[in-house]
Amino acid sequence: MQLTVLRSLQIKYWPANARELVLTTSVVLLALLPHLPHLPFWIPLIIVASLLWRITIELHAAALPNKWLRNGIAVIAMSSVLRTFHTLNGLEAGTALLSIMAGIKLLETRDHRDYTILIFIAYFLLFAELLYDQSMWMLPYLLASTLFSTATLMRLHDGGSHITYRDALKRCTQMALQAAPLALLLFIFFPRLQGQFWALPSRGGATSGLSDEMSPGDVSQLSLSDDIAFRVEFNGELPPMNQRYWRAVVLHEFDGRTWRRARMGLGIGAVQKIGPMFEYRLLLEPSNQRWIPVLDVPLQWQLPNSIILPDLQLLAAQPLSQLTSVTVQSTTQYRYGLQLSNTARRLDTQLPVTANPRTHELAQRMYAQAGDDVTYINSVLRMFNHETFSYTLEPAKLGTNAVDDFLFNTHAGFCEHYASAFTVLMRAVGIPARVVTGYQGGEYNSLGHYLIVRQADAHAWSEVWLADQGWVRIDPTAAIAPERVNDGSQAALSGNEPLARRYLHQFAWINSARLGWDALNTFWKKHIVQFDSSEQQSLLSKLGIDSSDWRDLGLSLVIAFVLFFFGMLLYLTWKFKPRRVDPVVKLYEQLQHKLKKQQIVRAVHEGPNDYLKRAAIAQPSRATQLKEIRDAYVALRYGLNADAQTMQRLRQLVKEF
Amino acid sequence: MNAPIQQDTSSLNALHTTIVQLNKVILGKDTQIRLSLACLLARGHLLIEDVPGVGKTTLAQSLAHTLGLSYHRIQFTSDLLPADVIGVSIFDRNDSSFHFHKGPIFAQLVLADEVNRASPKAQSALLEAMEEHQVTADAHTYVLPAPFFVIATQNPTYQIGTYPLPESQLDRFLMRIELGYPDATHERQLLSGQDRREFLHTLGATLTLQQLLTLQNQVQQVHVSPALLDYIQALVRYTRSSTKFVAGLSPRAALALLRAAQSWALMQGHIGVLPEDVQAVLTAVIGHRLVPANDTALNKPTDIGHYVLKSVAVP
Amino acid sequence: MLTRLSIKGPTATERMHTTLLKYPQHSNFKIGCSNLSSNMSLYQRFQNRVANWSRRRHGIDMEPFTITNRRIYILPTKLGLMYAAIIFAMALGGMNYGNNLALILAFMLGAMGFVAMHHCHRNLAGLHIHTLANEAVFAGQLAHLQLAIGNDSSQTRFAIQAAANQFASEPVRVEVNNAAQLSLPQMTTKRGWLCVDRVTLNTNYPFGLFHAWVVLHLEVKCLVYPKPIDKRDAPPPSPLDRHSVHERRTGNDEFSSLREFHAGDSPRHIAWKAFARSEELLVKQYSSTAATAYILDWDTLMSLDIEMRLSQLCRWIMDAHQQGIAYGIKMPGLQTPPQLGEAHRQHCLSALALFGN
Known part of the structure; x- marks a missing residue:
């Protein structure tokens, strides 16, 4: 018993097999680590259990479980996976299966082949993790664990020549550096697909950002979040701050409290551009929603299978489950929807009959005073501006008649309150109006020359239809808090935003560090994660290669390979070049060769004195000659002042011998 | 090129006379005698490990005699105190002050007999003195005489009632040798001849102190070629990479190996250090510095030496 | 033994x-x-x-x-092919999902494999x-x-x-x-x-x-x-008695000591000169190398075939060597006087090994 404890403490004394087991297991565990959040809890338990089992086996020198037991465990585990995920296909189920395989493999590894296969499983687990997460920190993790597992692979195959782990790591790092140029060339030249052969089975991930309905409090909730919604890189001029309206969702139906998207189809109207056009590239963080926020009115965009709705909502074919990049052209000055169909008019003037009676009454009164639509709109905006309305992140709770409550009791609200109240006031007098949610503004990153739009920039505004202008954007928030629109969400709420964030913005260096980090992240996302066929094309065209031609690309790949092959050959020849051989040693070797013909072979550990004495005994006739050779060789190789004459003499002696 | 270092042949001749003399006292142990002398010349300390009665003490005594060194013997027992080794301060009533009475360690050649029978405390007093060549008592430092050479004898560790020297302390000894039983011829001679200890007293000093110091200086000047350094490095590297050992040789051990080999080369009259010189002292120098891993068949220091020697090619 | x-x-x-x-x-x-x-x-x-x-x-x-x-x-190797297959699968997956990091992993591993090939060769x-x-x-x-x-x-x-x-x-x-x-x-x-x-x-x-x-x-x-035959099957070799050794190698035998006479000692070995001096019967002893010797004779093994004879001789040589008893060989093409030592052993065994070549 005591011996067992001792053995477990002194790793040095472990049998070689156990050391390999420990190394391989840590490689697998390292690869498994990032999967823990998305694996069912019982899978890590199975792995830890089989690990403990294996350790017990090693410590007590017991037998490994037999085939039937292992297969039994495998079948049970596999059916549990099936019950959890209802499939064996798909990323989650696949990862779970792979993890279980690694766990069960632990119970049967005996030899280097098994260990190697465990390492291959670890490689695959790494690969699977990349399908979940491509953030920047994955790269160092990826490199470190590849290095770690490859060094273990080297240890496994050192054939008893005892490469220390540190040495193996060093050698693998060198080899990785040698491999890096080839990997880079492959990365650049490897053909990228326009679409997919087969789609990634969707993962029921949680949605983030704006949802497709709006109740009071939704947007203000969102504006506490510092998460990034998307980044925009403009090709040319940026629109001014107060023109940066990123339309995402258009809401038509209202039940007195909540706004929802239209359930019926609408007629399509033509867009007429009357102002400058902006070209930009959106880099959208995964939201698991289909809508794509675009600057006002999109005219052209590049996203396969996307659709545009008549109310100018851009929708992707699939919920955006990974980082997506879209190039769009928009205009902020336009005419749209001059003809309004009856259905559309009915939809956008619909109001619940019983809800918000005081609002209806107010609208009728104000419209009677104003006389026409435009005057009425202005008087409503003036009311928001002049009366005791305030703009706040923490509005009071509203009752069932939310708009009544807001307009007559609380007088305090966030953009969605104003947009909602404004739209209701419009509809109450028959002016077609709707609520639009999206983002407004964005922080300009001068280091990376792009705009960062966060969830905190989420915004809601209205659009009204005027007979001669079509749909016109009216932002009631601009009336109550113009700084929200002109200077961004942070400026508008400087009084009551969370303390930490306020503190953060006070120091310029923290701010620039934050922006620098974001620029780096964006560079990573834009050029590494989103290096797609079009990026590849533009990069390669700079090198004068037409990547749209597969033959060109293939040829470049072959040339890169051949160049690398010969480069590597040359480099290694240089690295392995023989050391300059001492002429004395050469002569000694010649002598050994001659003596060998007389069956006097030097053992590798035999020194010159012993060897040549032995030779002299074996060949008494040449003893004096051998003694002279010995003296000369020893003097030259091990003495201090060997002169050219001795060298000459040795050369002569060996030649004559 | 400068002329080679002037070899003081008289000291070397005297050394060879010493070897002949010693061989008369201790029969059939030429290698061990030469190793002890090489150890002395390399300014190292010597550890002799063997069963009682094979002549460990005689070897130490005859070395002291023939080299004309002042000699003290400390018999280590379990109740030995550090003060019994290094000395003690005694109150003198006449001038009301403490006077330091030097202990037996103040001699040029100290025989620490059965060092592993004493408590670790007493052992460490000796080992510290060996390392630093001085003794500190009551905030005073007393320098030990030069040359200072300790021969420690040790019974095999499996004997009862021993405190084995800690592994970390073992490498303070430059060499560790075993005497072994005499062969039949020499045993016969031993039985038939006169008492060796009596015979000892008839021997005179064959080497003067000056000659000894000269030889010690010469050891450091024995030429070491790059080819030999390659060999020593290969040996050391082998012990570090081999799984037969718990840990490889330290840089200090490598240096010890080099010094011992230089000393051996001087005694052999070689022009520089040869691989054979390294091989001759290898077992004595590394046998006690390497701990074999428990799954190997190497359990004797001599086996370790042979194993390492056979495993490394002479470049 | x-x-x-x-x-x-x-x-x-x-x-x-x-x-x-x-x-x-x-x-x-x-x-x-x-x-x-x-x-x-x-x-x-x-x-x-x-x-x-x-x-x-x-x-x-x-x-x-x-x-x-x-x-x-x-x-x-097979593992190498498996490795290639894994990388191929990764590259395919990475390409399909447009997952560049997965492609980086695949390319890095692939390039490492390629570099490993060079290192293996080197x-x-x-x-x-x-x-x-x-x-x-x-x-x-x-x-x-x-x-x-x-x-x-x-x-x-x-x-x-x-x-x-x-x-x-x-x-x-x-x-x-x-x-x-x-x-x-x-x-x-x-x-x-x-x-x-x-x-x-x-x-x-x-x-x-x-x-x-x-x-x-x-x-x-x-x-x-040759493979020595099993010890159990080995008949003892024919020993030469002390006398015949003494006869054959007169004067060369090493006298080592005298001991007391025991009944049964050959009178030839009594040291008569010593007896004359001290009236005590002493027997001359000879050093062990010459005390007994074997002549290993090919012709005594007539009943066996050639290979078996060689195996038998081989067994005898090994036993004699181990016991420290001098032995000589008598066989076609080789006849040696009884001797001991490693060189002799090798000489005899080589002769057996190459017999008939």
Whole structure:
């Protein structure tokens, strides 16, 4: 018993097999680590259990479980996976299966082949993790664990020549550096697909950002979040701050409290551009929603299978489950929807009959005073501006008649309150109006020359239809808090935003560090994660290669390979070049060769004195000659002042011998 | 090129006379005698490990005699105190002050007999003195005489009632040798001849102190070629990479190996250090510095030496 | 008393077992490897073809032989193919999902494999090989052929292994500017020279993904003594009594001491001169080397066939050597006076080994 404890403490004394087991297991565990959040809890338990089992086996020198037991465990585990995920296909189920395989493999590894296969499983687990997460920190993790597992692979195959782990790591790092140029060339030249052969089975991930309905409090909730919604890189001029309206969702139906998207189809109207056009590239963080926020009115965009709705909502074919990049052209000055169909008019003037009676009454009164639509709109905006309305992140709770409550009791609200109240006031007098949610503004990153739009920039505004202008954007928030629109969400709420964030913005260096980090992240996302066929094309065209031609690309790949092959050959020849051989040693070797013909072979550990004495005994006739050779060789190789004459003499002696 | 270092042949001749003399006292142990002398010349300390009665003490005594060194013997027992080794301060009533009475360690050649029978405390007093060549008592430092050479004898560790020297302390000894039983011829001679200890007293000093110091200086000047350094490095590297050992040789051990080999080369009259010189002292120098891993068949220091020697090619 | 063979017997078979399993390094693919050359895998057959072709092309190699690039063959191992398949799958997946990080992983691993191929090849290139003297063995034991591998390049070489006829040596590491010795076990079945004219030197370094090998056409020879017959079956050899030794080697015999007379001592050995002086009967004793001696006579073994005779003689020589009794041999082509010592033993055993050649 005591011996067992001792053995477990002194790793040095472990049998070689156990050391390999420990190394391989840590490689697998390292690869498994990032999967823990998305694996069912019982899978890590199975792995830890089989690990403990294996350790017990090693410590007590017991037998490994037999085939039937292992297969039994495998079948049970596999059916549990099936019950959890209802499939064996798909990323989650696949990862779970792979993890279980690694766990069960632990119970049967005996030899280097098994260990190697465990390492291959670890490689695959790494690969699977990349399908979940491509953030920047994955790269160092990826490199470190590849290095770690490859060094273990080297240890496994050192054939008893005892490469220390540190040495193996060093050698693998060198080899990785040698491999890096080839990997880079492959990365650049490897053909990228326009679409997919087969789609990634969707993962029921949680949605983030704006949802497709709006109740009071939704947007203000969102504006506490510092998460990034998307980044925009403009090709040319940026629109001014107060023109940066990123339309995402258009809401038509209202039940007195909540706004929802239209359930019926609408007629399509033509867009007429009357102002400058902006070209930009959106880099959208995964939201698991289909809508794509675009600057006002999109005219052209590049996203396969996307659709545009008549109310100018851009929708992707699939919920955006990974980082997506879209190039769009928009205009902020336009005419749209001059003809309004009856259905559309009915939809956008619909109001619940019983809800918000005081609002209806107010609208009728104000419209009677104003006389026409435009005057009425202005008087409503003036009311928001002049009366005791305030703009706040923490509005009071509203009752069932939310708009009544807001307009007559609380007088305090966030953009969605104003947009909602404004739209209701419009509809109450028959002016077609709707609520639009999206983002407004964005922080300009001068280091990376792009705009960062966060969830905190989420915004809601209205659009009204005027007979001669079509749909016109009216932002009631601009009336109550113009700084929200002109200077961004942070400026508008400087009084009551969370303390930490306020503190953060006070120091310029923290701010620039934050922006620098974001620029780096964006560079990573834009050029590494989103290096797609079009990026590849533009990069390669700079090198004068037409990547749209597969033959060109293939040829470049072959040339890169051949160049690398010969480069590597040359480099290694240089690295392995023989050391300059001492002429004395050469002569000694010649002598050994001659003596060998007389069956006097030097053992590798035999020194010159012993060897040549032995030779002299074996060949008494040449003893004096051998003694002279010995003296000369020893003097030259091990003495201090060997002169050219001795060298000459040795050369002569060996030649004559 | 400068002329080679002037070899003081008289000291070397005297050394060879010493070897002949010693061989008369201790029969059939030429290698061990030469190793002890090489150890002395390399300014190292010597550890002799063997069963009682094979002549460990005689070897130490005859070395002291023939080299004309002042000699003290400390018999280590379990109740030995550090003060019994290094000395003690005694109150003198006449001038009301403490006077330091030097202990037996103040001699040029100290025989620490059965060092592993004493408590670790007493052992460490000796080992510290060996390392630093001085003794500190009551905030005073007393320098030990030069040359200072300790021969420690040790019974095999499996004997009862021993405190084995800690592994970390073992490498303070430059060499560790075993005497072994005499062969039949020499045993016969031993039985038939006169008492060796009596015979000892008839021997005179064959080497003067000056000659000894000269030889010690010469050891450091024995030429070491790059080819030999390659060999020593290969040996050391082998012990570090081999799984037969718990840990490889330290840089200090490598240096010890080099010094011992230089000393051996001087005694052999070689022009520089040869691989054979390294091989001759290898077992004595590394046998006690390497701990074999428990799954190997190497359990004797001599086996370790042979194993390492056979495993490394002479470049 | 245990004989040399019976000590070596079990260890030899044991070692044979382990070395067999060790061939080649990725041993565990070779499940059906335990029976010898009759059942070769496709891979081995392929290697054999390559070796034959290489021999025709290059002839016999001069020693010391330096491995040149063009002599090195390299192929992926099964693990290497599996590795390639995994990388292919990763690249395909990465390409399909447009997942560039996955592509980076695949390309990095792929490039590492490619670099590993170069390193595997380089691990053999430039090594110097020469044969060393081999210790003779008895038939049925494993012979250990000794090869020295020198490395004068500036990089350490790892996991270098020699193989021949389904046997492989332990892999060794060859340090920079140093040499290592490889011990290649070989099965011996009959006496005479064991000639191995083809040894492959191989390596799976660094990752076991590639197997590089060189076919060396060296003449490696090892003398195989006849297999000594089992001790139980061995009739005692015909001893020469002291008298006849004394007669044959007059004056050469070493007188060692006197002892008291016991009843039964031959009167020839009584020291009469001493008796005359002291009136005490003393007997002359002779040193043990000459006390008894055997003449191992071929003709006394008429009933056996040639090989059995040789085996019988071999057994006698070993026993006599071990007991320290002088022996001489009388057989066609060799007649030696009784002697002792390693050189004599080797001389006699070599004569048995090469009898009839």
